[in-house]
Amino acid sequence: MSFSRFVVFALFASLAAPAATHAQKARPRQPARTTKTTRPAAAPLTEDAIARQVDVLLAQMTLEEKVGQMTQVTIDAVTQGKNRYSSDEPLALDPADLQKVLVDYKIGSVLNSANNRARTPELWYTTVKQMQDVATQKTRLKIPIIYGIDAVHGETYTAGATMFPQEIAQAASRNRALVRRGAEISAYETRASNIPWAFSPVLDLGSDARSPRQWETFGEDPYLISELGVQMVRGYEGEPNNLGDPTKVASSIKHFLGYQVPQSGKDRTNAYISDEALYEYHVPPFRAAVAAGAHTIMINSGLINGVPMHANYALLTKLLKQDMGFKGLAVTDWQDIENLYTRDHFAKDQKDAIRLAINAGIDMSMVPYQYEQFCDNLVALVKEGQVKQERIDDAVRRVLRVKYALNLFQQPNTNRQDYPLFGSKEHEQASYQMAAEAITLLKNTDNILPLKKTSKVLLAGPNANSMRTLNGAWTYSWQGEKTEEFAQQYNTILEAVQKEIGAQNVQHVPGVSYKMDGKYYEEYADKLDEAVAAARNVDVVLLCLGENSYVEKPGDLNDLYLSDLQTQLAQRLLATGKPVVLVLNEGRPRVISRIEPGMKAVVQTYLPGNFGGDALADILFGDVNPSGKLPYTYPRYPNALISYIHKYAEEQSKAEGAYNYEADYNPQYKFGDGLSYTTFRYANLTVDKASLPKTGQLTVSVQVTNSGARAGQEAVHLYSSDLYASLVAPDMRRLRRFEKVNLKPGETRTVTFTLPVSELSYAGPDGKPVLEAGEFELRIADQTTKFMVTE
DSSP: OOHHHHHHHHHHHHHTSOOOOGGGOOOOOOOOOOOOOSSOOOOOOOHHHHHHHHHHHHHHOOHHHHHHHTEEEEGGGGBOSSSTTOOOSSOOBOHHHHIIIIIISOOOEEESOGGGOOBOHHHHHHHHHHHHHHHHHTSSSOOOOEEEEOOSSSOTTBTTOOOOOOHHHHHHHTOHHHHHHHHHHHHHHHHTTTOOEEOOOBOOOOOOTTOTTGGGSOOSOHHHHHHHHHHHHHHHHTTTTOTTSTTOOEEEEEEETTTTOOTTSSTTOEEOOOHHHIIIIIHHHHHHHHHTTOOEEEEOSSEETTEEGGGOHIIIIIIIIIISOOOSEEEOOTTHHHHHHHTTOOSSSHHHHHHHHHHHTOOBEEOOSOHHHHHHHHHHHHHTTSSOHHHHHHHHHHHHHHHHHTTTTTOOOOOGGGOTTTTOHHHHHHHHHHHHHHOEEEEEGGGOOSOOTTOOEEEESTTTTOHHHHHOSSSSSSSSTTHHHHOTTSOOHHHHHHHHHOGGGEEEOOEEEEOTTSOTTOEEEESHHHHHHHHTTSSEEEEEEEOOOOOSGGGOOSOOBOOHHHHHHHHHHHHTOSOEEEEEEOSSOOBOTTTGGGOSEEEEOOSOOTTHHHHHHHHHTTSSOOOOOOSSOBOSSTTOOOOSSOBGGGGOOOOOSSSOOOOOOOOSBOTTOOBOSSOEEEEEEEESOSEEETTOEEEEEEEEEEOSSSOEEEEEEEEEEESOOSSSOOBSOEEEEEEEEEEOTTOEEEEEEEEEGGGGOEEOTTSOEEOOOEEEEEEETTEEEEEEEEO
């Protein structure tokens, strides 16, 4: 065995080393420090300096070299393995494949993790460095590759990395600083893995509860998504966007545009979106992130109004690049140029699909396997005049700008040894804090929560003792199915509760369990009768229900109701007469109206990450006061999936006369709902002007008092209502501002917002903003006031 092969083998073996015992588990409680590396940050290059270097390099490039820079392959294409779709273990790169991909075809980007598996940062370093050595030493122009990875809630594919709550939970925290801090840590640990490009954040409008990717979003409100998306971009890239800093990565805002609202509710299918809805709800988060300097963007895999996004010139070039001024790199999603032909029947063959996509505005193709087909056909298309040389040069400029901004020409590799805080207690504390502020108390009858630490409890349900369900997908593997292998040192809900009140006070009988080697929705009765019997001998039941992990097409569903077996378990436990606290651990709001009325309390954990069990136990037993707020509307029925953003017609009062009907907006829980163990009182909502012109700015203030007996955090939401609009019926209410405040018992604070009147405009039928004079209403909690906008 060669020395290099021995090193790879040893690194792989260390990855599979036994996990820490449960006795070693402990939640983080260390104070925060400043994340740093031992390497100094590079001085940021100016845009002009980068542009000059790009032009010099571009002038030297052949057509084949340019096309190579527009191509991205998956790592399995350059590893030793039985075919291009898999890799041998232990992992090793194939010199012949490296030569063909990087030297012969001059390919400029690689992505993903081999065999869908997390690797140690040391193995990442040696693997990516080997690729960079070939690219920077054996190619004519010595252009480094850019490696990309789905670092979605932490560095997904690195063993030992800090896994944060998923985006939907982060949105529930309503804490901008925590969101930014999580992205900073994720960037640091991604760079510690020798990877400079993170395919994150997701800025899709998560307004459809059926979507298998809703949990990857910041929820259903454009303003909330915009605010938190900007924080995540700044966390990844810095402010200003100094990608040369070796603790920063290039972000990839995704999935442009309208990805999460297909008519079917299923992944990668067609959405019907009017221009008014597109510009009013879907564009703003991406516009905000582009303005924040995001360097790359990933394109929606689906279709809008029958046109695949990867062939949509109007949206990719006219809207994104011309109107929004996006100067960065537009990359496809997985195999989506090929899909124009094979899936969508929008192109007559693969060559035609490439022509359509590149001319529409795609800069880099995530091929990911058949790179010869892409490269050869694109070179031919340019020579035939079907793709202009100017379009190729524009795309390559965008690719090279990102590489220069990342300082890859000077420092193509970053080494784990220079990142002492990788996976540190400091980073873990940030993950815990996010989970603690995200978990949302939705119901608390008779103040049953917090529970006494002397309580005898039963933990039941398939989510009670699983790290996989706490994290969701994109955790050590694509679907999250390998999480148990890598996360044994952390606490499940069961283990956290045992540590909180003592194992002698806790019984665990699942009642229902998931088939972990099956599809996400497959489950079976697991000591169901025993669970019901055990409930009779405890003070309270903690019933942990929800979903197993999933993402993308494998996560499509046909019935939004909670599964039949979990519903049966809940109903039988309720029939014992013992109080049941429902703990939800789910990626989307599965309908619970058949069991919710009997629950004494309902706690939504979303997908809270590796420290979600600890944070939940602290909330259940009163160490932490919950402060999360729903980032979406929780539906009561599968056929009533109405967002909080809706028209007045959705809430009609009963009509008079022969046709006597009404419209009932009746969700299980509303956007923004979330209880605390204390109470908050609002008073004196005021505006500084009773009327003001369209160019004016309003100052809004309200007094918030902690009227309870313990300290707590409250997210203050400012909503507006346009009481009349002439071109498009106005929405009943829209979130305009939010701020999270921490108040001691009896403390009063005045919260002040500034609101430019121009932000009250709406998108007209042509998608352009319209602001009309008239009366508007503002609401904060139970306080309302009105003002006039004049001409």
